[in-house]
Structure formats: C-alpha cells, structure tokens
Amino acid sequence: MRKVQVVLYGVGAVGSLIAKYLLQKKGIKIVGAIDTAEDKVGKDLGEILGLNRKLGVQVSDSLDSVLSKVKADIAVHATSSFLKVTYPQITSVVKRGVNVVSTCEELSYPYNAEPELAKKLDTLAKQHTVTVLGTGINPGFLMDTLVITLTAVCQRISKIKAVRVMNAATRRVPFQKKIGAGLTVAEFKHKIKDKKISGHVGLEQSIAMIADTLAWKLDRIMADPVEPVIAEKAVESASVKVKASEVAGLRQTAKGILQGKGVIVLEFQAYIGAEEEYDAVTIEGVPCVKQRIQPCVHGDIGTVAVIVNSIPKVINAPAGLVTMKDLPVPSAALEDMRRYIKTNA
Ligand SMILES: NC(=O)c1ccc[n+]([C@@H]2O[C@H](COP(=O)([O-])OP(=O)(O)OC[C@H]3O[C@@H](n4cnc5c(N)ncnc54)[C@H](OP(=O)(O)O)[C@@H]3O)[C@@H](O)[C@H]2O)c1
Secondary structure (H helix, E strand, O other), rough: OEEEEEEEOOOOOOHHHHHHHHHOOOOOEEEEEEEEOOOOOOOOOHHHHOOOOOOOOEEEEEEHHHHHOOOOOEEEEOOOHHHHHHHHHHHHHHHOOEEEEEHHHHHHHOOOOOOOHHHHHHHHHHHHOOEEOOOOOOOOOOHHHHHHHHHHOOOOOEEEEEEEEEEHHOOOHHHHHHOOOOOOOHHHHHHHHHOOOOOOOHHHHHHHHHHHHOOOOOOEEOOOOOOOEEOOOEEOOOOOOOOOOOEEEEEEEEEEEEEEEEEEEEEEEEEEOOOOEEEEEEEEEEEEEEEEEEEOOHHHHHHHHHHHHHHHHHOOOOOOOOOOOHHOOOOOOOOHHHHHHHHHH
C-alpha cells in the first residue's frame, strides 16, 4: 500500500511547521512544495526547514510543473487568510484532481462572506471528484467545531459565548506582526485602517458555522472594531520588543444577532505578555455548559495538528467543498496515516 502523497502549497511559517510534523509521521510522504517567495524558490525543502539534510524536494513557484511530475493525494495549502486571494490557487489544485486542506481562514466557512466563490469552488471540486476543506485551530476548531460539539448535550440554548486569550509571544512571527505587536497606537490604527495588518480573521466565519448548525437564522453578524491592547509595562517575545504604552496585541469581538440579542458572542485576545491564557466556552441553556481549557491550546501546534489530522478525513470525504461541521467527529490520526484512509483499508 503506497504512502499518502502530499504537496505543500505555501512553505511559510505554518507550512514549514506542518512539513516538519509530516516528516515525523508514518505512511505519508511530501512529494512536492510550492512557494513564490524569492528566497525559497529553487532550494531544497530540507534547507527551507533548517534541517541538516536534503529531502530531495525542490521548492518550485509553479504548481503545474510540480503536479506534472508527481501524483499527489492532497495539497496542504497555507498562503493567505482571504478567499479572494486563495481562490485561484486552490482552484488550480482542484483542476489537477488533487484534494485540498487549507489554513485559509475565510475558507473555513465561506458561505456568508464569499457565497459566489463558495458555490463555484463546490461545483468545481465535484466536477474533479476532489474535496476541499478550510480549517485550523481558529477558525476551524476552538471557536466553532468545539463549540458546536458542546451543544450536543443541550436541550435548549439561549446564548453561546467563547473567549480565547493567548500570549502572542509563543506564536510564530507572522502572527505577532498580524496582531500589531510592537507598533505605536497611531501606527496600529493606520495599519488596521489601510488593511496592512489584518488582525485575527475568522470570527464571522465561526459564528456563521455555529448558527447554521443550530439552524438559527441570524439577523446579522456584527464585528466590533479591532482594539489595540496597550502594554502597561515593557514586554517582549524572542522577536518583538514592546515598550510601555505601545501595542502588545489586540482584542476583537464579534456577535451573532438574533431578534436584537447577541446570541453568539466570540471574543479573541492575543497579546505579548498575557498572563492568564485560556479557551472558555459558556453555553447558557438547559443544561448550562461551562468549559475552560487552561492554558489555552497552543495556536501553532494546534493548527498543525488539526490540518494533518484532517488529511484522511478530507481524502475519505465525498467530493465538494466541505467544512468541519460536515466531516466526521474530529480526532487525532496518530498511527500510520494509511490506516485512516478508507480506500486503502
Ligand atoms: N485557520 C487557522 O487556525 C490558521 C492558523 C494559522 C495560520 N493561518 C493562516 O495561514 C496562512 C499562512 O500563515 P503563515 O504564518 O505561514 O504565513 P507566511 O509565513 O506569510 O507564509 C505564507 C507563504 O506562502 C507564500 N505564498 C504567498 N502567495 C503564494 C502563492 N500564490 N503561491 C505560492 N506561495 C505563496 C508566501 O510567500 P511570500 O512571503 O513571498 O508572500 C509565504 O512563503 C495565513 O493566512 C494565516 O493567517 C490560519
């Protein structure tokens, strides 16, 4: 039985972490790597990952050239948060008859923000009999799939609240930049306004996924303006120094409104120096459910795990665009990856 063959599409911070984890796993093989960054193209993947050995996989900026040489079962895609940007990348993989699991936040539940692209992607995936999934730790798990799973024990629900607080110092550098760590408050406001930094992307997608699962027809989803968390004292990570009164990170809230009330409330805080880190879900209903993970799940480790653990579920799934709520109960794929693939069983 041959190994599950993976092509990496995007070997930045997250793609590299995924690659390193895949290299430790049995029954799965990296057969190609695509990235457009000038400092990566043409190099051996081992060098990009900082390993002391070559892997015999050369990073290419051409998907066609990679997929014309190798047969891949799935592409692990990690380039951008926005579906308008990733759509042409993902469709080019789909047209080659290869499944996709992507970290693209907007792809995790694209039906509200990008309904046309979602529909076109679903049709194309069905035409080419492949499956496409957007997932990750958040969106993808902590503030949607986990919340949805917890609702299974409820007979009635009046309100759901999920809060994630994390110390950004432990996260990858692009994440620390994305949340504005180390900027002055004025710089932060400008960069958010000019969309030079995005903040966290995905709260609206998570709310829509929860609401649709519960068949709640929300009046609207409201995202409050992104707020800077200002450092009271100097704090730092390995790569970013934040002086007192500068921005250590951010706080974002979004609400799903039903009959004038905020029935789904998600609050996300990520800043360097956060002392108490946790993931909390509160469901007001019958029964009330209070769940707290402390410290919070590590975002990068969790993202890599959710992506890799999803690989067999995506390969096994019916063709089309799917979301985490459409797949079997999420779980770890700890053993030889071939043991989870239905067609190989
Ligand atoms: N859902 C979740 O829970 C979750 C978790 C973690 C990350 N993410 C998302 O995953 C994405 C990747 O994160 P990251 O930290 O790895 O970002 P990153 O370090 O910037 O890596 C992205 C890589 O993709 C390359 N790239 C960009 N456009 C490309 C294209 N058209 N074809 C091939 N390669 C391309 C980039 O090259 P250049 O540098 O030259 O542009 C870069 O090397 C981000 O959008 C992030 O927000 C989601």
